[in-house]
Amino acid sequence: MRPCVSTLLFILLLVFSNGVYGQDEEENYNRPNSPLKDIKPTPKSLLCPKECTCTQEGVVDCAGVDLKEFPIELPEYTNHLSLQNNQIEEIPPEDLIRLYKLETLNLQNNRLTSRGIPDDLFEQLENLSYLYLANNKLTLAPRFLPNSLISADFAANYITKIYGMTFGHKPNLRSVYLHNNKLTDAGLPDNMFNQSNNVEIIIMSSNFLKYVPRNLPPALYKLHLKNNRLEKIPEGAFGHLLGLRELYLQNNLLSNDGMNNETFGKLNRLEYLDLSSNSLTHVPSGLPRNIVILHLEKNNIRSIADDVLTPVKNLEYLLLHNNRLRARGIHPAAFLGLKKLHTLHMYNNLLEKVPGGLPRRVKTLMLLHNQITGISKDDFNSTYFIEDLNLSYNKIMSSSVHKDAFRKLRLLKTLDMSGNKLKSIPYGLPKNLEILKLKENEIGSIPQDTLAGMSKLKELYLSFNKLKISSIYTGAWAELSNLQLLDLSTNQLTYVPSDLPETLEYLYLQSNRIATLSDSAFESTPNIKGIFLRFNLLTPETVKESAFYGLDKLQVLDIESHLALSKVTKQKKKEAEKEEEEEEEEEEEEEDGKR
Ligand SMILES: *[C@@H]1O[C@H](CO)[C@@H](O)[C@H](O)[C@H]1NC(C)=O
Ligand SMILES: *[C@@H]1O[C@H](CO)[C@@H](O)[C@H](O)[C@H]1NC(C)=O
Ligand SMILES: *[C@@H]1O[C@H](CO)[C@@H](O)[C@H](O)[C@H]1NC(C)=O
Ligand SMILES: *[C@@H]1O[C@H](CO)[C@@H](O)[C@H](O)[C@H]1NC(C)=O
């Protein structure tokens, strides 16, 4: 319980008449004996609670000061009031209504309950524009809100019910945030935004809605309904939303039966549609032409008909990963004419081969985690623009990679075929590659000229294979005149490969069978910065210290500590370790910083 206003006035009078400054003692300590008439406290400064800061312009900040009750002695002319991050449970009407000039009221992250907010509390604040009540304990939305309202944030409460006048009849209302509540269809009024025709943003994600709310305002450009229980999009639900640009419907229970070819048909401005994590079995038809980003991942999509995507002329990103697509389920003309489509994700499907009719302008193609067994001659015969191709974790065998399969991929920079069944490096890999990943295969040999002409290659990953020195063609590395990183770890090498390119900076050779290190082991790589030799068969007797002489740039030498190394190399190693430690520390600090 709090003293009522008159008691408070009485106390104030008492304080003044006695010349005592209870709470303001500190401020006035230098003139304890001043006669009362000399003190001219401006009424403005007087009316600022001591926990808060108040400006003459009416901005009052009481955020995060552990208030348990709504402050009573606020200046009447307050127009922006910050009370977020406190522990306020209720708002006495008379204390709020005094603040008749209020435009912004921030009460986020308090302990307000619906019982603590009378039905008509806010309605009388005739200029209230921004009302923030997110992160409280409201179970019902306020029944009435002033029609001056521009933005209302009620997210993260326990709201089950909205009233007709909560958001209705608000001509200025632009944005409504209601995500993370407990709204069901029955908790919404018939016409939630009646006469509020200017609402542009509605966020109602993470509630329990089964249907898309009816009569959505026509000016809407952002509608978020993810994480609900939507099963069906009623006929015409989006028919009048001609300005809608962003529609989130992911993580619902939508099936193809819950929509038809007219559901999205009128959304001519729609650029972002997310239907991921639903129960679609095929790509819906009637998608509007201006969609740029289309999320269809994590459904049960098995087929793409010839005419469902082709009308979406502006499509740039198509995300179809984690579905049940087989190559034969994709119509050869499915991507025809999608000239802007540059990113296509089809990983984690059931593709048994590269689907035909890939979009011609695709730059990033993700086909990893499928069942692809080989690459045929014409699989990539018209996708000249691919830069990044990920075919990792399929079942590709070297004998099933056609030697001309990559002939058109002159722009390909990154190729990943890790985790397949390759027994040797395939012939005909694109010459302009910068990064080639072939780890976790069964590669036992690098046949003559398979790496020829790859003068742009910077990183080559061949770890977890079965390579022996003798099965690598002589001169293989020398051709890679730009190579900086070579990962040959976990193979069956018995020596450090010779003829490594001069540009090499990092050489990973750990977990091989290297037994000796000759003094010329790193002769050809004066720029090397990191050598990793742990878990080989080296002994103090078989390691020639002189192998490391002259490697001025060496920062990391990772080798078992029992190997006796000269002072020089030991010193190098120490430095390296120190640097690593420092880096680790830095990383840790960074991590901490993030937290
Ligand atoms: C509300 O805002 C209008 C326009 O800014 C202003 O003229 C009016 O005086 C304000 N009303 C109150 C009670 O402050
Ligand atoms: C919408 O508001 C108008 C005007 O006040 C009113 O006549 C009508 O009944 C309201 N409609 C609904 C569905 O609440
Ligand atoms: C939608 O499908 C129905 C039948 O399934 C068809 O009659 C109608 O023409 C289609 N509408 C559009 C816009 O494609
Ligand atoms: C690509 O290969 C397919 C299938 O063999 C063929 O029908 C098509 O004409 C070829 N396209 C080009 C551009 O060579």
Ligand SMILES: *[C@@H]1O[C@H](CO)[C@@H](O)[C@H](O)[C@H]1NC(C)=O
């Ligand atoms: C290919 O995808 C795998 C799995 O997501 C990823 O780890 C790898 O880095 C990708 N390859 C490239 C070259 O980006």
